[in-house]
Amino acid sequence: MPELPEVEVVRRGLAKWVTNKKIETVSVLHPRAIRNFPGTKKSFSGQLTGQKITAVNRRGKYMWLELSSGQAVVTHLGMSGQVLIQKPGQEPEKHLRIRFTFSNYKNEMHFVDQRTFGGMHIDELIQATDNELIPRTVRHIARDPFDPAFDLAQAVEKLRAKKTEIKRALLDQTLVSGIGNIYADEALWRSSVHWATPTSRLTEAKAAQLLTHAKEVMSEALAQGGTSFDSLYVDVNGQSGYFERGLNAYGREDEPCDRCGRLLVRDSFMNRSSFRCPKCQPKPRTTK
Numbered sequence: 001m002p003e004l005p006e007v008e009v010v011r012r013g014l015a016k017w018v019t020n021k022k023i024e025t026v027s028v029l030h031p032r033a034i035r036n037f038p039g040t041k042k043s044f045s046g047q048l049t050g051q052k053i054t055a056v057n058r059r060g061k062y063m064w065l066e067l068s069s070g071q072a073v074v075t076h077l078g079m080s081g082q083v084l085i086q087k088p089g090q091e092p093e094k095h096l097r098i099r100f101t102f103s104n105y106k107n108e109m110h111f112v113d114q115r116t117f118g119g120m121h122i123d124e125l126i127q128a129t130d131n132e133l134i135p136r137t138v139r140h141i142a143r144d145p146f147d148p149a150f151d152l153a154q155a156v157e158k159l160r161a162k163k164t165e166i167k168r169a170l171l172d173q174t175l176v177s178g179i180g181n182i183y184a185d186e187a188l189w190r191s192s193v194h195w196a197t198p199t200s201r202l203t204e205a206k207a208a209q210l211l212t213h214a215k216e217v218m219s220e221a222l223a224q225g226g227t228s229f230d231s232l233y234v235d236v237n238g239q240s241g242y243f244e245r246g247l248n249a250y251g252r253e254d255e256p257c258d259r260c261g262r263l264l265v266r267d268s269f270m271n272r273s274s275f276r277c278p279k280c281q282p283k284p285r286t287t288k
């Protein structure tokens with residue numbers, strides 16, 4: 001599942017290729033891809049035709065194309081979404097869902113999504129409290145650690161105030177955005193914290209360290225082009241990321257801990273998995 005670094009790789013690629021391009025046609029090939037748009041395929045395409053893409057922005061895992069009309073095309077990659085720049089006249093991808101052509105650019109933009117958990121919708125850009133324009137449906141998403149206006153002290157305060165297990169808090173996109181299962185496990189391993197530790201038991205310093213580690217591991221992934229566990233994830237040029245070798249915890253059950261050598265374990269967590277070192281990240285003592 002794409003997390004912040006993967007989405008940022010896609011955003012950068014798109015910003016490079018489609019900024020200032022004028023949309024000529026939009027074809028929706030699967031209705032599920034626009035299920036969050038309250039209109040028909042025809043009105044989706046009608047609203048976009050003739051508009052110029054002025055910027056490609058992102059908050060957490062949400063990305064959007066800004067349009068000359070003051071609207072935005074919010075794009076969520078879901079589990080397997082890809083946005084590809086393709087030469088015209090090629091055999092369409094098997095899971096092509098939405099195709100854009102441009103009047104001042106020969107290549108096409110394809111939204112491809114095998115599992116159709118992702119999609120696009122048109123949204124209004126609204127003024128956020130801090131004078132920044134943001135799509136209406138993204139305004140509840142907290143700033144991510146890469147945002148120049150990210151406030152570490154405030155994020156620490158919000159994490160500690162949420163009475164829950166630390167991993168749940170790290171995944172809560174309204175507290176801090178962009179951290180998914182992979183980078184949460186990595187940040188917890190780097191900080192030697194068990195995923196079930198109650199947030200109320202974290203010191204300010206420990207919470208700040210966790211967020212700093214989350215940013216650090218995501219920066220490393222970004223520098224290498226995103227993490228890929230799934231051949232479905234590729235960036236706009238069709239190249240898959242290759243960061244998986246750099247992970248210390250995620251997906252490494254029964255492999256030795258890079259710090260102490262103990263074999264890592266996998267716990268089930270919210271219908272998914274959590275990977276940790278039983279020695280470096282022992283279970284928190286219960287307080288009953």
Ligand SMILES: [Zn+2]
Nearest residue numbers: 257260277280
């Ligand atoms: Zn260890």
